[in-house]
Structure formats: structure tokens, C-alpha cells
Amino acid sequence: MRTPEEEGSDNTMVEEGTLMLVDGAVVPFRPIRLDDAAALQVFHAGLSVQSVYFRFFGFLPELTAERAHYFTDLDGTNRFALVALDPTAPATIIAVIRYDREEGTDRAEYAAIVTDRWQGRGLGTALTQRLIAIARRHGIHRLYAFVLPDNDRMLHLFRDLHLPEHARPQDGSMRVELDLPATEEG
Numbered sequence: 001m002r003t004p005e006e007e008g009s010d011n012t013m014v015e016e017g018t019l020m021l022v023d024g025a026v027v028p029f030r031p032i033r034l035d036d037a038a039a040l041q042v043f044h045a046g047l048s049v050q051s052v053y054f055r056f057f058g059f060l061p062e063l064t065a066e067r068a069h070y071f072t073d074l075d076g077t078n079r080f081a082l083v084a085l086d087p088t089a090p091a092t093i094i095a096v097i098r099y100d101r102e103e104g105t106d107r108a109e110y111a112a113i114v115t116d117r118w119q120g121r122g123l124g125t126a127l128t129q130r131l132i133a134i135a136r137r138h139g140i141h142r143l144y145a146f147v148l149p150d151n152d153r154m155l156h157l158f159r160d161l162h163l164p165e166h167a168r169p170q171d172g173s174m175r176v177e178l179d180l181p182a183t184e185e186g
């Protein structure tokens with residue numbers, strides 16, 4: 001039987017494993033857990049002002065315990081998140097990618113954040129591909145995200161997924177919608 005790590009290296013359907021980046025880094029990933037709240041607060045505190053602004057559209061130097069709980073207390077189907085962990089310090093979160101389903105629909109809001117030192121290395125793309133496979137399996141057929149118009153990296157990432165994409169300005173940001181591909185199961 002293969003280990004979760006071996007499964008994760010060649011199968012986008014699994015929820016836990018490792019991601020191989022183009023520079024050779026091997027990054028563990030898994031679903032976020034309730035007991036990640038404190039690590040999530042540490043992760044947040046280490047982000048640059050610009051990264052926080054791109055993600056939360058505002059100044060948010062600290063993630064309160066209440067918000068950390070909200071972001072980690074997920075049902076795994078309608079609200080789901082993957083975290084990537086530092087390969088040399090596996091208790092340290094280096095990225096979080098999530099979706100939140102609009103209740104009663106097949107649409108979900110997507111959000112992503114990668115710690116600054118790990119940005120631009122393909123981690124956000126690789127983790128998003130995993131999240132999409134999982135979302136599709138949970139009956140999500142469309143993801144949408146609000147992206148600031150000057151957030152080129154996020155807009156590039158969406159384009160690189162080569163999914164049907166619709167983007168329109170909304171309240172000073174771009175609302176980007178992605179149609180999700182069918183899974184192998186249909």
C-alpha cells in the first residue's frame with residue numbers, strides 16, 4: 001500500500017501528501033485542522049502588509065483567536081482548506097488555500113495566501129490545483145474570487161489553470177469566476 005506522501009505526488013485527488021515545485025522543493029500539504037489555529041496566527045503575523053492587503057483588502061496586522069478558529073473550524077465539504085507546511089519545519093504553515101460554498105449552491109468562494117518567502121515558486125498554483133480537484137469532488141462546479149486589479153500574480157495564477165474564466169469589475173476589485181472541470185469519476 002502506498003503512503004499518503006506517495007499518493008500525493010501523483011494524484012491530484014488526494015487531500016494529503018507532498019507537492020514537488022519546479023525548483024525541487026518538496027512541500028507537505030494537508031487539510032487544515034482545528035488545532036492549526038495558533039499556527040495560523042503565527043503564519044498571519046509573518047505576512048507582509050501587501051500580502052495581507054491583497055488577501056483581506058485592508059490592514060490586518062493580527063489574526064484574532066476568534067478569526068483563527070473560524071478559519072480552522074471547517075466541515076471539510078462545504079468549507080475546506082489546504083495548508084502547505086515548511087519542509088524543514090513541518091509545524092510551520094507556509095500557505096493556505098480555501099473554498100467556502102455559497103449555501104445550497106454549487107458555487108464557492110476561493111481565497112489563497114502564500115507566505116512572502118514562498119511566493120512566485122509555483123506553490124500557490126500547485127495547491128490550487130489540488131483544491132480544485134477536491135472541490136469538484138464535493139460538488140463545486142464554479143469557484144469565484146475577489147482580486148484587486150493590480151494583483152498580477154493572482155490573476156496569472158488563474159490564467160495558468162487554463163479553465164474557462166469570467167472576470168468583471170465589482171466594487172473596486174475584479175470578480176473572477178472559474179468553471180471547474182469534470183473529475184475522472186464524471
Ligand SMILES: CC(C)(COP(=O)(O)OP(=O)(O)OC[C@H]1O[C@@H](n2cnc3c(N)ncnc32)[C@H](O)[C@@H]1OP(=O)(O)O)[C@@H](O)C(=O)NCCC(=O)NCCS
Nearest residue numbers: 051054112113114119120121122123124125152153154156
Ligand atoms: C497570489 C498568491 C496566492 C499566488 O501564489 P504563488 O505561490 O505566489 O503563485 P505561483 O508561484 O504559483 O505563481 C503564479 C503566477 O504569478 C507569476 N508571478 C511570479 N512572480 C510575479 C510577480 N512578481 N508579478 C506578477 N506575477 C508573478 C508566476 O510566474 C505565475 O504566473 P506565470 O506562470 O504566468 O508566470 C500569492 O502570491 C499570495 O499569497 N499573494 C498575497 C495574497 C493574495 O494575493 N491572495 C489572493 C487573494 S484571492
